[in-house]
Structures are given as structure tokens and as C-alpha cells.
């Protein structure tokens with residue numbers, strides 16, 4: 274089973290090991306990680322925003338256009354930002370390290 278490490282801005286680190294093909298958002302929720310995921314993976318928010326460690330970023334599949342569109346609305350976007358609901362943890366990504374942003378903004382708030 275592949276491992277994943279979550280890093281908070283505070284320096285706290287949580288490592289999890291889960292079966293293949295769960296999304297990072299699902300793994301976060303199973304392990305008590307503070308990653309909201311307000312739309313439950315339907316690409317209608319940005320509250321599952323994560324920042325991939327640079328070493329791992331090129332190893333991920335490229336984001337879909339829909340994910341890119343949502344990422345464009347993230348206020349604290351970085352060059353290695355992704356949406357946690359769109360990345361499945363597989364053996365290929367065993368050891369993946371992701372950072373949890375200190376602030377997660379729900380883009381749906383802009384539409385009110």
C-alpha cells in the first residue's frame with residue numbers, strides 16, 4: 274500500500290498508508306487531515322487545494338482543464354498547486370509529500 278505524507282504549515286507532519294486509487298482528499302478525511310473538500314470531488318470548489326512537494330510534481334498526471342479552471346481561482350496558488358480530490362494515490366506515487374495550505378478559500382463564496 275502506498276504511503277503519503279501531509280505537512281501542515283505549522284511543521285506538523287502526518288503520514289498515512291492506504292490502498293491504491295483513493296484520492297488524496299479521501300485519504301485526508303480518513304486520517305483526520307484538515308482538508309475541507311466542500312463539493313466532495315465534483316470540481317465545484319477549491320477547498321481541497323494542496324501544494325505538492327516540487328520533487329513529486331512532475332510525477333503526477335497533468336491536471337484536466339476543469340481542474341486548471343478551478344485552480345485559477347485559488348487565492349494562494351503556487352507553481353505546484355493541485356486539487357486533492359483529483360489525484361489518486363497509486364504505487365507509482367508511493368512516498369508522495371503534500372503540503373496543506375494554511376488558508377483554503379471556497380471559490381463558491383465569490384458567486385454569492
Ligand code: FES
Pocket residue numbers: 298309310311312313314315316317318319320321343356357358359
Ligand atoms: S473537493 Fe471541491 S474541487 Fe475538490
